[in-house]
Amino acid sequence: MRPEVExxxxxxxxxxxxxxxxxxxxxxxxxxxxxxxxxxxxxxDARDSLQEAFVKAFNALGRFDITRAFGPWFFxxxxxxxxxNLRSRQARFRMEALDENLEIRPADPKTGxxxxxxxxxxxxxxxxxxxxxxxxxxxxIVLKELQGFRYSEIASILEIPEGTVASRxxxxxxxxxxxxxxxxxxxx
Amino acid sequence: xxxxxxxxxxxxxxRIESEAAGSTELSRDLTVFRMMxxxxxxxxxxxxxxRVSVWDSxxxxxxxxxxxxxxxxxxxxxxxxxxxxxxxxxxxxxxxMATGAIVIGILLLLVSVIWEQYRAWLTDxxxxxxx
Numbered sequence: 001m002r003p004e005v006e007x008x009x010x011x012x013x014x015x016x017x018x019x020x021x022x023x024x025x026x027x028x029x030x031x032x033x034x035x036x037x038x039x040x041x042x043x044x045d046a047r048d049s050l051q052e053a054f055v056k057a058f059n060a061l062g063r064f065d066i067t068r069a070f071g072p073w074f075f076x077x078x079x080x081x082x083x084x085n086l087r088s089r090q091a092r093f094r095m096e097a098l099d100e101n102l103e104i105r106p107a108d109p110k111t112g113x114x115x116x117x118x119x120x121x122x123x124x125x126x127x128x129x130x131x132x133x134x135x136x137x138x139x140x141i142v143l144k145e146l147q148g149f150r151y152s153e154i155a156s157i158l159e160i161p162e163g164t165v166a167s168r169x170x171x172x173x174x175x176x177x178x179x180x181x182x183x184x185x186x187x188x
Numbered sequence: 189x190x191x192x193x194x195x196x197x198x199x200x201x202x203r204i205e206s207e208a209a210g211s212t213e214l215s216r217d218l219t220v221f222r223m224m225x226x227x228x229x230x231x232x233x234x235x236x237x238x239r240v241s242v243w244d245s246x247x248x249x250x251x252x253x254x255x256x257x258x259x260x261x262x263x264x265x266x267x268x269x270x271x272x273x274x275x276x277x278x279x280x281x282x283x284x285m286a287t288g289a290i291v292i293g294i295l296l297l298l299v300s301v302i303w304e305q306y307r308a309w310l311t312d313x314x315x316x317x318x319x
Contacts, residue, residue, distance in 0.1 A: 018250040025243045033242075047242060054246045126227045144193065145228035151195055166189045173189075173221055180224070187220040 001027045006070045014061050024070065025054055031147055032078055038142030039082040041131060049085050053078040072156040075149075079139060079157060086135070122185055129179040137172035144169055192221050 001023070012020035029050065036046035036053075057077050064073060130138055143149045143157060155162045181187070190196040191204045208215045275284065 018247060021250070022243055022247070025246055026241060029242050051242050051245050051249065054242065055249045058246075058250055122227050123231065126224070127231065141228065145225060146231060148229070151190070151193070169189050169193075173224065177220060177224060187223060 003069060007066055010061055010064065010066060010070065013058065018058065021054075021058055028071065028074055029054075032074070034146050035075060035078060035142055036082055038130065038146045039079070039135075039139055040086065045085060049082045050078065052085070053081040056081065072153055075143075075153075075157045076159070079143075082139075083135070122180075125180065125183050125185055129176055129183060129185075132179040132182075133172065133175040136168070137175050140165070140168050141172050141176060192218065192225065 006024065009020045009024055013024075032050050032053065033046060036049045037043060040046045040049055053074070057074050060077070064070075130141070133141075140154065140158070143154050149157070151162045151165045154165045158165070160168070177187070191201055196204065204214075208218055274287070
């Protein structure tokens with residue numbers, strides 16, 4: 001969605017008409033669900049967190065700096081909501097078997113069928129390994145790998161310097177690699 | 189990490205590539221991280237999941253408070269107006285006092301039950317459990 005369209009929609013929402021919030025929800029719900037699912041580990045909790053984040057964002061639109069982009073601000077709210085829900089429910093990251101909801105696809109169009117089949121077997125293990133790393137590491141991996149945010153965007157969402165993003169990402173990847181190796185995944 | 193994520197400058201990229209060419213360990217680490225990245229990026233939602241929108245739930249949550257506010261205001265206006273009409277109407281004062289006492293008593297009981305339920309809900313350890 002173009003920034004000027006977002007700004008117009010936000011202005012209308014601020015005037016009290018929630019119908020203009022729908023395009024924003026529809027534009028951000030899929031990326032939001034990916035992030036929430038990565039952080040919460042199961043679809044029910046992810047949907048709850050996403051809905052609550054959208055409601056909170058709408059109620060806070062009056063305080064939103066309209067010169068900024070809506071996306072990073074919303075993902076900041078979503079990330080905080082996921083963390084709050086994990087804490088208030090005293091729930092650990094509850095891993096759900098996502099075979100029905102997730103599918104594997106080649107990230108690289110040049111990837112051949114052999115490589116795809118081989119890596120497909122690792123899919124469930126990779127997903128499970130996410131539950132074995134810390135919340136801080138998991139969230140940065142989710143933002144970078146599952147959602148594909150750039151370093152500057154992650155820095156804005158997590159409110160940390162870009163240099164910290166790079167170093168935290170390095171440690172998170174190391175932790176994930178260790179978890180995968182512990183689970184028997186072989187890397188060259 | 190910036191190199192791996194395609195955010196390194198051309199100079200940084202050239203430096204890392206020349207270092208990786210001379211270091212088996214660095215080259216191996218880059219390969220492992222690249223494979224992990226590919227595995228993670230390969231996790232995609234199924235098309236069915238993409239069709240389900242949260243908009244309806246969000247919209248109902250946004251409009252519900254407005255509905256409650258209007259209901260409470262409307263009820264308060266009608267109750268107040270009714271009480272005023274009853275107070276200024278013809279009738280014995282003791283009848284009005286008795287009726288008023290009944291109405292106030294019912295309202296007090298109702299408020300105390302609601303307050304009790306609310307306090308019980310606040311301390312309910314299972315309130316976040318989804319049924």
